[in-house]
Amino acid sequence: MGKAALIVADMLNDFLDPQGSLYMGPQAREIIPFVAAKIAAFRTQGVVIYACDAHAPDDPEFQYFPPHAVKGSWGSQIIPELAAAPGDYRVDKTRYSAFARTNLDDILKAEQVIVVHVVGVCTSICILETVKELFDRDIPGVVFRQGVADFDPEAHAFALKQMARLFGTKVV
């Protein structure tokens, strides 16, 4: 029987800590308890996969955003409230999608994952790009309103609508 996986996207110091270089604001901190509860649930009955920005210091993405989550830096670490546990997976990414240039496909295959739930930041960029790729692979996706956040409330609302409308994501 296939499993459910939880992708925890970019819950890193640079995005979630007020001292981070690309802090998303208090609305992003509000999702932390919900995300923590989901992680705990998936550890007992599924697969937990952290998808984390891990950029080179001169990553081309920094043309579009201030430098953030440079591999090995404090900012690239998962926030202490959501620290990884043995048995969790972590994929380091350098693009928005958790699939881009990572071994996420291999992990999903090895674990026989048939549905992917997604939490984290930010809704209109990494979450949207990741669920788009789930759709490309015919893997059903589930996104929790209480488990995602964005810099921009309008982009957040639009992205949730797009996921449901274009990619068949279950937005709950």
Ligand SMILES: [Zn+2]
């Ligand atoms: Zn990035």
